[in-house]
Amino acid sequence: MPRDIPAPTIVNPLRQLSLEQLRRRTSMKWRTYPEDVLPLWVAEMDVPLAEPVAQAVRDAVALGDTGYPYGTAYAEALADFAGKRWGWDGLAVERTAIVPDVMLGIVEMLKLVSGPGDPVVVNSPVYPPFYQFVGNMDRQVVEAPLGADGRIDLGVLEDVFGRVGTGAARPAYLLCSPHNPTGTVHSAEELAHVAALAERYGVRVVADEIHAPLVAAGASFVPYLSVPGGGNGLALLSATKAWNLAGLKAAVAVAGPDAADDLARLPEEVGHGPSHVGVLAHTAALRDGGAWLDALCAGLDDNRRLLADLLAESLPAVRYEPAEATFLAWLDCRALELGDDPAAVFLERGRVALNSGIPFGTGGAGFVRLNLATSPELITEAVRRMAAALGPTALDRR
Structure with missing residues (x-):
């Protein structure tokens, strides 16, 4: 009998690239600002590609397999991943479609369930492209702000649903x-309550679940389509964020059982938009990149703890609650009295680039978003620069 060979240990991907190597990159994160600025802003990770993904891309290039996307391999890999990671066996491949990316997929889903001028509800503060894309497609963005605890305020959501769910509009x-x-990370109970409200007020739900694989230890992601009442929803999922594949465009749109007819109306040409190499890369990530993802998530857990310790020591007035998911940190800088846009101060005086909270909508003023998907050394340097940006009195603001 052959003895079992243990799987090789994956080194923390966040510790594998030097600043010199990262500065050779030509993507948005590393080319938007001058070289004296440390970029911890846009959602790109400072990691090498997972080897299964890199191999899939190499194989495609070697074969010249760079045509149009075809087939359901991506959806099949996603369904298998969902079953193993989230205990969800309801992702039916026949109720999926490949789309160019999550945001363009959201646009297409909103076209299916709403019309020009119709309201689209969002929980602010929220990802700025929600405002941009929805506004550009002639829909009306309506905010239902999160509660003070950062969770969905179900009372506020019901009030907003009650307002938009009247008349001839098709709200989403x-x-x-x-x-x-x-x-x-929204709980199963919260999402079931959302589904019940949506049913009561005739609101269609489109869920952006792009960060779903990136959960902290002890947290569990719940797919919206898996909760009672969620069958009328549409969801967008992708390997983009979890495996750093923004430059390899692809995503999957998934319909609940009661939304299958809506997804069936998706124009065929939408499926021509994803990158075929992107589809191959995403499929490889979901099928064979699990060990790499686990190592990444463990590294992110370490970085969350590190950031909390660094802020407590150097910027104790900044409020930070380590997140249950994503590789992003939402920092409340209002006590620093830097105005509505502290990110501008940190950039100008500290030469560290963070996302301003203002574009995230109501509740974003006075906040910054920091990208944790980098090395502990760069996080440490970023906090040092942020503290230095405030001058010698920063440590006295306790």
């Missing part, structure tokens, strides 16, 4: 799950 709710920027 764009759910961010897990939530960006707070990293909140």
Whole structure:
């Protein structure tokens, strides 16, 4: 009998690249600002590609397999991943479609369930492209702000649903799950309550679940379509965030059982938009990148603890609650009295680039979003620069 060979240990991907190597990158994160600025802003991770993903891309290039996407392999891999990771066996491949990316998929889903001028509800503060894309497609963004605890305020949501769910409009709710920027993981009970409200007021739910694989230890992601009443919803999922594949465009739209007819109306040409190499890469990530993802998530847990310790020591007036998901940190800087846009101060005086909270909508003023998907050394340097940006009195603001 052959003895079992243990799986190789994956080194923390967040510790594998030097600052010199990262500065050779030509993507948005590393080319938007001058070289003296430390970029911890846009949602790109400072990691090498997972080897199964890199191999899939190499194989495609070697074969010249760079045509149009075809087939259901991506959806099949996602369904298998969902079953293993989330205990969800309800992702039916026949109720899926490949789309260019999550945001363009959201646009297409909203076209299916709403019309020009119709309201789209969002939980602010929320991912800024929700406002941009929805506004550009001639829909009306309506905010239902999160509660003070960073969770969905179900009372506020019901009030808003009650307002938009009257008349001839076809309202929709764009759910961010897990939530960006707070990293909140919505519970099964919360999502079931959302589904019940949506049914009561005739609101269609479209769920952005792009950060779903990136959960902290002790947290559990719940797919919206898996909860009671969620069958009328549509969801967008992707390997983009968890495996750092923003430059390899692809995503999957998934319909609940009661939304299958809606997804069936998706124009065929939408499925021509994803990158075929992207589809291959995402499929490989979901099928064979689990060990790499586990190592990444463990590294992110370490970075959350590190950031909390660094802020407590150097910037104790900044309020930070380590998130249950995503690789983002939402920092409340209002006590620093830097105005509505502290990110501008940290950039100008400290040469560290963070996301301003203002574009995230109501509740974002006075906050910054920090990207934790980098090395502990760069996080340490970023906090040092942030503290230095406030001058010698920063440590006295306790």
